[in-house]
Amino acid sequence: MTNHMVASWGVCIFRPGFAVVAGIILVLLAASGSSARASTCTFGITELNFGNVDTLAGTAVDSTATLSISCTGMALGSVRVCPNINAGAGGSSGGWRQMRNGTGSTLDFQLYRDASRSTLWGSAAYPVLGLPPTIDLFATPITGTATKTVTIYGRIAPGQEPRATGNYLSTFSGSETQFVYGxxxxxxxxxxxxxxxxxxxxxTLAQIEANCLVEAQDMDFGVHGLLDQPVETLGEIGVICTPGTSFKIGLGGGLSGNPLDRQMRHGANAIRYNLFQDAGHGQLWTGDGAGILAGIGDGSLLAAPVYGRVPAQPSPVPGTYQDTVVVTVTY
Incomplete structure (x- = not known):
């Protein structure tokens, strides 16, 4: 309003030419001064999909999304964009954004401005998650338009406790995104x-599928002369499965191929032995039926004991006797 008032004062009956020139110049300046506000910017962001995530591995999982910017009406040729991104529908905890599955289980992730994942991408309204980047656009002189693409770097936090299976999601809309430009x-x-x-x-999306990890402890019956008395030892199988995952542990038959009559061998010589689930040696370990151990994972280590027993038998020739047993976890 002030600019228009100055222009009207410039109208003079003695020098009308100057009045017209002054009025035009002032009106143009007024239009240029409001050009940043008159600029219009539109934005698009692609889906940030982490794919299948194995939280049992405990490693980070990275992915990216693309922010596309298009601005028009840039009479002065430039505009600044502040792309504020808040926590998302999944919320946040301890400085990490979260995705959630259908049962409410959470998966921690974060957004970054750089490929090294060292600078957080956040919001001026929610600085605990970082600040937004500053994005400047400069228009072409003739069209007064500008476009730009910017990468949003995502990371699933490493070292998380095993999470339940399912599809994890967090949406960003409404108050969760506030892109300011001017x-x-x-x-x-x-x-x-x-x-x-x-x-x-x-x-943002991720999937956690059923998974199990297994490790087995070697079993050593020690050094013996005569086998006129039973010899016993104890081993262990460790299994970790994603929460809610049903699993079964079975032990193969080894060199003999028969889990009911196992053999450790030294050349053509053999020592009979067997493996049991209980200290009383009443329940054999086998690869199917009653000889397997079933359970449901909760993300923690299940330690399953393996009781080994060499029954009394004729003593074989001296030497080192061995067998290799395959542990199979089905889930």
Whole structure:
């Protein structure tokens, strides 16, 4: 309004030519001064999909999304964008954003501005998750438009406790995204939430499938002369499965191929032995039927004992007797 008032004062009956020139110049300046506010920017963000995530491995999983920016009406040729991204629908905890599955189980992840995942991508309204980057666009002189693409770097946090199976999701829409854009000379992305506003939507996704890890402890019956008395030892099988995953542990037959009559061998010579699930040697370990051990994973280590027993038998020739037993976990 002030600019128009100055222009009207410039109208003079003695020098009308100057009045017209002054009025035109002032009107043009007024239009240029509001050009940043008159700019219109639109945004699109691709889905951030981490794919299949194995939390039993405990390693980070990385993925990326792409932010596309298009601005028009840039009479002065530049505009600043502050892309504020809050926690998302999954919420956050301990400085990490979270995705959730249908039962409420959470999976921690984060958004970053750089490929090294060292600078968080957050929001001026929620700085605990970091601040937004500052993105400046410069228009072509003739069209007054500009476009730009920016990568959003995502990471599933390493070292998380095993999570339940399922599809994990967090959506970003409404108040979770506030992209502010305006005059490049005054807009400060660390503090400003006032300007042109856009609220693009996108989602982060991950899948956790059923999985189990297994390790087996070697069993040593020691050194013996005569086998006129039983010899016993104890081993262990360790299994970790994703929470809610049903599993079964079975032991193969080894060199003899028969889990009911196992043999450790030294050349053509053999020592009979067997493996049991209980200290009383009443329940054999086998690869099927009653000889397997069933359970449901909860993300923690299940330690299953293996009781070995060499019954009294004729003493074989001296030597080192061995067998290799395959542990199979079915889930």
């Amino acid at each position: 005059d490049i000379s005054v807009l400060n992305c660390a503090v400003t939430l006032i300007g042109g506003i856009a609220r693009p939507t996108f989602a």
